[in-house]
Structures are given as structure tokens and as C-alpha cells.
Amino acid sequence: LGDGIYKDKYASLIDLLGLTKNVFLPGFVSNVNEYFNCADLFALSSIYEGFATVLVEALACGLPIVSTDCEFGPREILAPDTPVTAKASDIQKVEYGILTPPFDNTPIQITIDLSEEELKFAEAIILALTQKRDQASLDAAKQYCRRFGFDAIACQWDKLLESLLI
Numbered sequence: 001l002g003d004g005i006y007k008d009k010y011a012s013l014i015d016l017l018g019l020t021k022n023v024f025l026p027g028f029v030s031n032v033n034e035y036f037n038c039a040d041l042f043a044l045s046s047i048y049e050g051f052a053t054v055l056v057e058a059l060a061c062g063l064p065i066v067s068t069d070c071e072f073g074p075r076e077i078l079a080p081d082t083p084v085t086a087k088a089s090d091i092q093k094v095e096y097g098i099l100t101p102p103f104d105n106t107p108i109q110i111t112i113d114l115s116e117e118e119l120k121f122a123e124a125i126i127l128a129l130t131q132k133r134d135q136a137s138l139d140a141a142k143q144y145c146r147r148f149g150f151d152a153i154a155c156q157w158d159k160l161l162e163s164l165l166i
Helices: 007-016 053-060 074-078 116-130 135-148 150-165
Strands: 042-044 065-068 092-094 097-100
Touching: 042 053, 053 065, 053 074, 053 135, 065 074, 065 116, 074 097, 097 116, 135 150
Parallel strands: 042 065, 065 097
Antiparallel strands: 092 097
């Protein structure tokens, strides 16, 4: 879901790998829940994120998550009790998903020769799809997502503003 400068390259790679019947690029959509409710997994392959809202949305829908451990966002959301400076050097199961080594920032090449990081990402996706998820962990993830909701964030802003006025 989404759009960007690499969409045509992704389409070429999907075609090269013979995945046109399994992988779709619908572009920007206004309601991701329609897609998340039909999905088996959410994979975030970013090389950089701000706050990765999409991870919270996927968690709230009960999806297993695989994400690169890129700068900012994924680690803070999926492994909140770990140092933000930590970086996955291998597949790392964390509290709310799986983190993989970040991709480098080189231009996308349309090839079937995958980098070590891309192979780890693919391995993590297979792991996430084949491991059993219990209802307790799904419920815990949904509960955790509430801390990012409007009411929780507004309360934090109120406390911050009050502390500045005193």
C-alpha cells in the first residue's frame, strides 16, 4: 500500500519473480483496515521512518509484524524496552514483532540476487508466517496500541503543558 518513486521498480521485480498473481501494488488507499483484515502479515521494509504509524495500525489489527530495524520508529514501537540505539544484526524476535538488519541506502536493483539483509528479511517473513500466535499475545498487542491513541497522547500533552506552566 502506498506510493513512491520506487513503485515501477517494485512492479518490475514482482514481474521478474513471477509474483504478479500474489503481490499487488494498489497505491495510496484511504482505509488500510480493509487490507489488514485480509492479511496474514505486515512487513515494513523501510530504510528510514519517523513515527511508523502503520506499525501501530497493523498491530491493532492483530497482524504479525516483520520490520527492518531502520533508523527511528520500528524499534521504538516493536521493542519499547530496548535501547533506541540498538540495531538488529540478525533476525531478532522482540515483544511485538520481528526486527531484521536494516537495508542500506543504495538504489534498488531489479535482480534476483538478494543482499544478506534482504535474505534475512525474507527468512523473518517465513518465520512469522509459520510460528503460532496465541490469543494472549494478540490481545496484549492490541492493548499496547492504546498508548498511541488520541486520548493517551492528548493526556501526555496536557501533562507536558502543565509542567511548563508551573
